[in-house]
Amino acid sequence: MRKTLGALLVAAVAAMPLMTETVAAADTNPQPGRGDRLVGANFAGRSEVIAKNGMAATSQPLATQVAVTILQQGGSAADAAIAANAMLGLVEPTGSGVGGDLFALVWDPKTNKLYGLNASGRAPKGQTLEQLRQRLADRDAIPSFGSLSVTVPGAVGGWFDLHKKFGKLPMDKVLAPAIAYAQDGFPLSPFIGQGMARNIKRLLEQKDVEEVENLKKTYLPDGRMPEAGRVFRNPDLARTYSLIAKGGRDAFYKGEVAKTVDAYMKRIGGPLRFEDFADHTSTWVEPVSTNYRGYDVWQIPPNGQGIATLQMLNLLEGYDLKAMGHNSADFVHVMVEAKKLAFADRSRWYADPEFVKVPLQRLISKDYANERRPLIDMAKAGTPDPGKMPESHDTIFLSTADKDGMMVALIQSNYRGMGSGLVPDGLGFMLQDRGEQFALNPQHPNVYAPGKRPFHTIIPGFVTKDGKPWLAYGVMGGAMQPQGHVQVLVNMIDFGMNVQEAGDAARWQHDGSAEPTGAPAEGVGTLFLEQGIAPSVLEELKRRGHNAIYKPGTHYGSYEAIQRDHANGVYRGGTEMRVDGHAAGF
Template identity: 60%
Template sequence: MKILSLVLGCAVLASTISFAKSSDTIVDDVTGELVQLREDGRGDRVVGSPWATRSPILAVNGMAATSHPLATQVAIDILQDGGSAMDAAIAANAAIGLMEPTGNGIGGDLFAIVWDPKTQKLHGLNGSGRSAKGQSLAQLKAKIGDVSQIPNWGTAPVTVPGTVDAWFELHQKFGKLPMATNLSPAIRYANEGFPVTEVIAYYMDIYQKRYERLFKAGEIEEIENYQSTYLIDGKAPVHGQLFSNPDLAKTLEKIAKGGRDAFYKGDIAKTMDGYFKRIGGPLRYEDFAEHSSEWINPVSVNYRGYDVWELPPNGQGIAALQMLTVLENYDLKSMGHNSADYLHVMTEAKKLAFEDRARFYADPTYQNINLDYLLSEKYGKQRAQRIDMKKAANQLEHGDPKLIEGDTIYLTVADKDGMMVSLIQSNYRGMGTGLVADGLGFIFQNRGAQYSLTPGHPNVYAANKRPFHTIIPAFITKDNKPYMSFGLMGGAMQPQGHVQMVTNIVDFEMNVQQAGDAARFHHKGSTSPTWEGRMKDGGVLELESGVQANVVRALQKRGHKIHITSGPFGGYQAILKDLASGVYHGASEMRKDGQAQGY
């Protein structure tokens, strides 16, 4: 008798891609063959890898992939109404700010990479806000007391929200429809309500409990505005319950009518100013009025014939590029996907890149980095030599000092003209600070928790300075043509996740959906960009349960501390453009609530 591993006719993508197997077999009464059951509760696919959740979405005229189905539909509606990919991205982002407040909103920041078919080039926008002009490092330390890092909650980590200004900068350059049209779906849903999805309801419940506990402990100055905005009869909305936010609708209506100045110089700015004066926060009207986004040039490395693009600091995108310059020195495909060798070298490359991240990445106004050297083949080879394939590193140093010269949402949209938008937006840690200005309907971000308190460090807090940012959009081009707009949200997971998506697509030839469905790793414990807690014990390698047990044991023998969990692996969306046919292939994260859709 043959022994069949039960994939029930599914064609496995490649022999190097595997899944956990049961040791139990049964006899198939029809074929008479021994069948090995997978026993994971999953159904079986007719084609494709057995662990893939679904096929990629295919379309020609337009595509959108977001973490919320209603936001994806909003983007498609805008495209079908004659809007550009940018119009659709802004409309979807405004809707997600309402529908997924656990990850983003207009109280946060935004970064984007855009392929413009007219200029045939990529454009980058840094839409991050700055710290209060009127608060020095000494004043901040006096406020927070004798602690080693800035708290995540309350007024201490608040920075100016950059999202609204970024919308208008992007729209001015790439939009077709009026901004009022782009914001109208979010305004309608905010007034009429929408059903809360499963994952978002789960996190809204967590944050209610967290904020109320922090308020009692005195770590959040005011909680009534949050409660009146986000709770229903004193409780977080549950899965399937209708939720509305009429205060946010009014705020968006003012922005739709008065433009970005309504937010940064008008009634909204005055309300924010008055709120922070009342509760003792540092931001003032002048901080909002003087805010501006910055157009920047994306940077890239070539990885096995594909140009992978990220934005330069104050974000962490170049950590992904650093990892790729190290990994190009290894034959990942021959190692096998999620094999012990593959996971080991990926983890060690991450550790190396994150030591540089902790030492060198900061607001470029305050810290210049020699990116050409940092991302060079020579430096990548030099760092790769630090990797011992038989042993996990417990402690590493950052690279050559020549480098010094002086819970988030991701969405992507493509249109019939070839514009592709890679956009990421966040409040930083989950729902943000917990602070909601009077009657405005959104929570302020806590991005300022990422400043260092160490004098002399490039990322040390200073007045009117942009903090280190984790949120990073990404893009891949091939032969100077747009190939893939993608991102993978989730704090320090993002560079690690970007690299996993690139290697899944390039090295293991997965399709765009399989690349996101495959089991991931997340290493934590590297030195932080706040310079708090240097890595001395090698950290922890977190894995999903799809990794084989023999691989886990092999990694443990090399000295990796392993934790099997389901939490920190981020959320992925992508649109890949077939270079021959022009067909868009869309994918969305199965670990979230969203979907990809095209027409």
Template identity: 55%
Template sequence: MASTFTRLAALAAILSLGLTPSLAQERAETSALEMGAGGRPVGQAWSRSPVYAEHGMAATAHPLASQVAVDVLQRGGSAVDAAIAANAALGLMEPTGNGIGGDLFAIVWDPETQQLYGLNASGRSPMGRSYADLRSALGDADSIPPFGHLPVSVPGTVDGWFELHGRFGRLPMADILAPAIDYAENGHPVSPVIAYYLERNLARFEERLDMIGEFDNARATYFADGAPEAGEMFRNPDLANTLRMIAEGGRNAFYEGEIARTIDAYMRRIGGDLRLEDFAAHRSEWVAPGCVEYRDGYELCELPPNGQGFAALQMVNILRNVDLTQWPRGSAEVLHYITEAKRLAFEDLARFYADPAFADIPVEGLLSEEYGRRRFAEIDATRANPAFQPGDPRLEGEGDTTYLTVADSSGMMVSLIQSNYRGMGSGLVADGLGFMFQDRGELFSLDPDHPNVYAPGKRPFHTIIPAFVMRNGAPHMSFGLMGGGMQPQGHVQVLINMVDYGMNVQEAGDAARLNHDGGRQPTQDLEGTGAELLGTLHVEPGISEETIERLRAMGHNVEVVENGVMFGGYQAIIRDPETGVYSGATEMRKDGQALGY
């Protein structure tokens, strides 16, 4: 029989999610008796302690990558050095989410200049392929496919590393990349969640071999004996050689040298359009993060389009017009307001967000308090609106991803996200290079009138977004959450958990989430043809049956999803402004670990 304390702890945890006493008692008994749950002396029974450290910290989706980052910090590297080292290791260890065939975005707090810096290291479409060429290649298809060479754009990650390192790095790049090279050469044991995703990706690739075209290289690199299993040693000597060339030759080795020439030859062989000239022309862009205050001095900061980060800011702008604390965190009312705010923000996302070099985006209007109030006024407190539309922000007069965060002893904090997009990417691996190309170009629209329409040399709409929180003008939290369209709504849910409901950095990530999917998309025409505008509200099992039934009665299409896959993966680091002590977290939905010293 479970102890009284254990049952009370489980009961308290579930009540915090908005359950009725009878359901809470039933689930407490299930948790304590059938699942063998233990009790905790402090905090919520469904979460564990945050990690605290004084000098530096890393939180990544793989324990070995977190260790790599901390080792770099202890050798005198900056938070940026450590973030690059961890990202390089994750490209090997978590190829289901990222790699040097993908793009990168980052936010850096620099204590020396007391500023936030944003980096957009996303790549562009082939300059030699016109819109007419693409339509001809697609035939009767009405969208860009997720696999093969058509969705491949220039990988921006390596240039992003060198841009970050050039401004904030301390150690030589050869030293930073050495741990990833060593693991790629000698192997590492595959972790459980990544093994699960490898198996899923292989099954998906096998179903689309005709679309991919050339898959022998990818099979030899990742799946020579089928999908690697948890605990199995995995090596990628081709990637080790590629990283060694980058370490020795710098970014030019990737964009102008042997690597770029190998990619050019491979693309010509398989009928792809990327060329050496596309790589040579690529450059990252430093951008100014946008910030919106939620309440009590907490400001959420995100990067501007072509990414979707400003959708999170639009949600904050809408939700600050209602006091959510009048209801429990897991209540139907709170989930209803979050969902409707997300739907409104994503209507605008689908209409306006694109590469700003090709589109006039009304950023000032989208993030204004006035527009947030107008959009909030469209929410019915008692019922879901079945057909929200994009707003008019003019003022008078949904992949897979990795997220990591690192902080150092100087106070520098790095929020970095990197991805190949859909799963592992396009299914294409160039001869002997050991990494897969992203399929980010799938996210272009084919509507000639849409801001996000395909064009040569253009960056597609992007889902991956790092985040940062300022508090009363000081750096507070570097954080992010993986998973396509989950990311903006996940950022906002974490912020609400902390600011409105007092959760610590670990609890805020472990708490049950919602993920609304559906509605108008940035890949569709401006009318949203084919869109089911109400969409589906997915919730995790920690949301009570009573809440679910009330949401359905309010008009939401609610589905409970058991396995956590679609709810993202969260990492975060908070800095105490008085002591400088860091607290970090990484959550149960991934294999990751927060580690400090």
């Protein structure tokens, strides 16, 4: 009997297809040292996670566990997202924290509607453009670090806006896991431990950072650089979280936290003040979308860069990407050229709509894409200018889903890794340096102004199909984000990859487009490729004029996603195999 069962098992396994035909085309490059998967594409790092009652996908395992625990305690997907974000501010300070900003897209099953939240902060109201330029002397850009790059942190305001509208559990219960871990400590994970060491070393070398003793006290309590496996504690952050849990939003924006930041900024000569915190508000916004091959892809409008994703998809819809073959020379070329066109507009038109009239509907229209598409030359790399309009970089992403059908895509960041380098006295978190993204040219839509929101790189993504939620997803990493959003969507929609394979497939990243700060394009730029893209493709891209190179170790974005499988009544989760996170459900 044992022989018969063994023979049947061998025969069954032999008959099983290891991957679909469409995915096989993307999986032809050798991978030395790698074992063979028994299901799905061989390039996939792991299987997608499937669960019925709830799911979380984050960039750090402990944050995923915290989110799932909140869901199991009866919390909503919004509660779980807040809990995970608070946890990530502790365990992944290289990409997040309450010193930064937040954007979110929430599918509400009660109203069958997608909601957008812009919880980004504003420039100091007491500093004019002229005063800023005087402080910068002969510099032509806002420094990457130090007090002149700091804007009001919007994340905590975003938590309470999400909680008020969609929360179920009290906030003290939502924040309790992160508080406990901050007090008791946790072992640093590999990618984050490495990133903390690099960030701290860089920040300690920056002349623009006015004060570093608080940074050392918080992140180097024993004088040693962080590394994987070392237990890290942050009692100051535990205390800050406790203040927020007990005192609510006002504890941060009108209470002890705001007063501490005010005193700290006055001591080091920075422009941010208590009044900037007290006046801060988030904004509920209407998400904008385009339809790509029957799927409605949703983004938050500027001051973020999400509409670059929609512009790219509109351009690419005019090509048969599947016929080109996944990661072929034609495929990568047309994707990169679409990116350049979208980013030319990004550099010129994206800004805070409270201060300028953004030509939003024209930018994301099919007609505009049809006008711009002929600028793509399939034979050579281009350097496009922005289109004509009528007058008028490190982050965390997480996704959660609950038993009722609520799905959240939340992205949060301090910008440039850990942020400005400035840790206010006794608070346990670093202030963001998002203000670096302002332009200084008075004629530019994104020019610095008191109380204005800077251009933002962080973008959550959402997809609906036939009016139902299909995917809550994100790919964090500065200017890589729209590029990554498009790549994973094309992988799923055009090539039939599952939610995990779509993130694991080899990626490209183009750098060197003009910037919303006013920095010009760098010719054709540089096209970085992962080594899973064939050498013959690299050579052909070079022949077409791309400055294409393999660059192992480049951050090609970090991906998390939860897909809604309506046919089976389950969620399917995938996360970035390149770093530390994972998806889990129950």
